[in-house]
Amino acid sequence: MPKRKVMIGFLGSQLDSGQGAGRWEKWRPTVSMAQHDDLLVDRLELLYAPAHQGLAEQVVRDIASVSPQTEVRLVPMGTRDPWDFGEVYGALYDWVRTYPFDPDAEDYWVHITTGTHVGQICLFLLVESRFIPGVLLQTAPPKRQVRGDAGKYTLIDLDLSRYDDLARRFEQAQADALNFLKSGIATLNPAFNALIAEIERVAVRSRAPVLLTGPTGAGKSHLARRMYELKKARHQISGDFVEVNCATLRGDGAASTLFGHKKGSFTGAAADRAGLLRAADGGVLFLDEIGELGADEQAMLLKAVEEKRFFPVGADREVASDFQLVAGTNRDLRLEVAAGRFREDLFARINLWAYTLPGLAERPEDLAPNLDHLLQRAGAELKQAVRFNAEAKARYLAFAQSADAHWSGNFRDLSASITRLATLAEGGRIDTELVDAEIQRLRWMWQRDVADTAPAPDMATLLGEDRWQALDLFDQLQLQAVAEVCRQSSSLSDAGRRLFNQSRDKRQVVNDADRLRKYLLKHGLGWELLRA
CATH class of the missing domain: 1.10.8 (Helicase, Ruva Protein; domain 3)
Incomplete structure (x- = not known):
């Protein structure tokens, strides 16, 4: 079924004007769009100043006479000064934010031939930033004024992927997005606020996989859903948010749950099953605890992420699903890769945007808000x-x-x-x-x-008595304290954040886990050895 065509534009107080039968002898941009034989405009959202109510009603009647199928909705746009950019943009922005856009069922053409130059610029910016999910429409009169000649029109589809600084043009919109991701909580921790600011930019600009790490209860699932809702509000996705806890997937049922199966593919497969990856088509798939996936499921997921296609269990034909992957884990997947428990190629694919959410104890200033x-x-x-x-x-x-x-x-x-x-x-x-x-x-x-805490490790035993005694007392005390923090931490990254919590804000590149790993290696120690 073809999509409905919806046109949005200002009433032209001069170009669309005209009285008596003579008005049909001139080209009027808004009316002309209803006069094209090869085009049906299903709905027109006609923005107008209340002072031009009479002209707006005349245009409605004229469109009804040449295209009865076109529904015209009059939208009064009251501004004291139509040349005041802030006032015009604010009025349009408020209207757009409440408009029920449905890109799956409707195409939106934004007419920029009529209205003041300020109004045209504001419409351009709203389309460019995807607050209006449509294309620009430019119309022009015929070369010769002939009754019934509707002239010509051109659609301009802005390639938004070429612009990296759109968010900076709308500081208030970006602030609203940051506030949304933080659920309206006025967090004070500088590192956390910087992290959320980058996640906001990535969420509205990229469909690449995102990896969220951090301890249990740090808010990975909540943040993933807020990212989805932010993209949904910007009309960037149309599908659902599908959440899966990979720790609950075990045995033969894991692949079936994720990728679906064909009827009869195994005992108990009484009917076809679509699977959760297909349920996320057009939306966001959040795989929590992705490190718990088995080797076979990791291989199938890699193909699905890279090619947007995969084989359901027992199927001989591929199916498609275009989803954005957000993965969550409380493990250090680098260590899992090194231990052979997680595929290196899958980790490389999902590690483009990786963020570590700090635990509550690492953000004491955020406890009050x-x-x-x-x-x-x-x-x-x-x-x-x-x-x-x-x-x-x-x-x-x-x-x-x-x-x-x-x-x-x-x-x-x-x-x-x-x-x-x-x-x-x-x-x-x-x-x-x-x-x-x-x-x-x-x-x-x-x-x-x-x-549940194990006894403190005996450093002399771990290092060897001779090597331990060769260290200065200062180094012994420092190494013992670092080992104690490692023993109390859930991961190398968690220990690194606790040990370097103050100096990490002063560094351009933050990699606490690597910094800690190098310190331990200097003394011939490793994370697994200290935790064993």
């Missing part, structure tokens, strides 16, 4: 306003930012804690008694982190 956000959300769920009193909030934050707060579950721990406080708050007030009880609960919960 996240606490406020979670408290507001909990209050909305409980349908009552919930607040800390001043002393209770100060006591909670003091503990939350102290070394006694492990936050091993990261934001999941914090969310659960705030939910408990909000639920137990009498009259919506959280007092010091509730806070003290919650702190005791958190201490008890995190006791297992201490109980």
